[in-house]
Amino acid sequence: MEYGLKLSKEDREEQIDPSLYRSLVGSLMYLTNTRPDIMFTVSKISRFMEEPTKTHWEAGKRILRYIKGTLDYGIVYTEGNRKLVGFSDSDYAGNLDESKSTSGYVFHLGSGVISWQSKKQKAIALSSTEAEYIALSLAGCQAIWIKGILDELKVVTTNQQYA
Missing domain, CATH: 1.10.8 (Helicase, Ruva Protein; domain 3)
Known part of the structure; x- marks a missing residue:
């Protein structure tokens, strides 16, 4: 964009x-x-x-x-590294019509992306910090869910990172 x-x-x-x-x-x-x-x-x-x-x-x-x-771009999964890494971000008041922010996150397991979302926030954030906290809350819930699924599947992960 x-x-x-x-x-x-x-x-x-x-x-x-x-x-x-x-x-x-x-x-x-x-x-x-x-x-x-x-x-x-x-x-x-x-x-x-x-x-x-x-x-x-x-x-x-x-x-x-x-x-x-970018036709050559895509998700590629390879064996080896099983490090769970997550990223989160938001755009403060990016929606001009309602003054709502958009949250987004992405989680990688090793070489490939396993979960991602971009969603308009339900509440109107009063500051960019609050918009970031809302985005982090959404990503944190997803991180806990992913970790639970990986534990249930007995997938061993190393050095989890969330940013």
């Missing part, structure tokens, strides 16, 4: 065919199953499926151009 681009439902631009836009977003959502790198931007553009404008369409096309240039 273009740096600094703020999308809004209140755009006063030319509207486009909603069914075509929904088709694009649906295809991109399907692709996020193997491409966690586009999760955040697809989550952002999926919020405008009722009345998409030309700006929303251009953001979707930009994702397609990114995918075309």
Whole structure:
């Protein structure tokens, strides 16, 4: 997604065919199953499926151009390192329409990503610190769940890290 681009439902631009836009977003959502790198931007553009404008369409096309240039990217799993590593982040008040932030996390087990999510926060954060705490809480819950699953499957992990 273009740096600094703020999308809004209140755009006063030319509207486009909603069914075509929904088709694009649906295809991109399907692709996020193997491409966690586009999760955040697809989550952002999926919020405008009722009345998409030309700006929303251009953001979707930009994702397609990114995918075309990174066809060799994907998730690769290899044997060996079983280190569980997690990352979390948020964008403070990134939603212009509701002033809500977006949380995101990703967890790697060794060489490949095993869990990721990008989601609009339910509460309105009053500061960037609060938005980060909400994101960390979401990631922490997922880390505990992943650790429980790995313990149940008797997968031995080494040196867990959460950032």
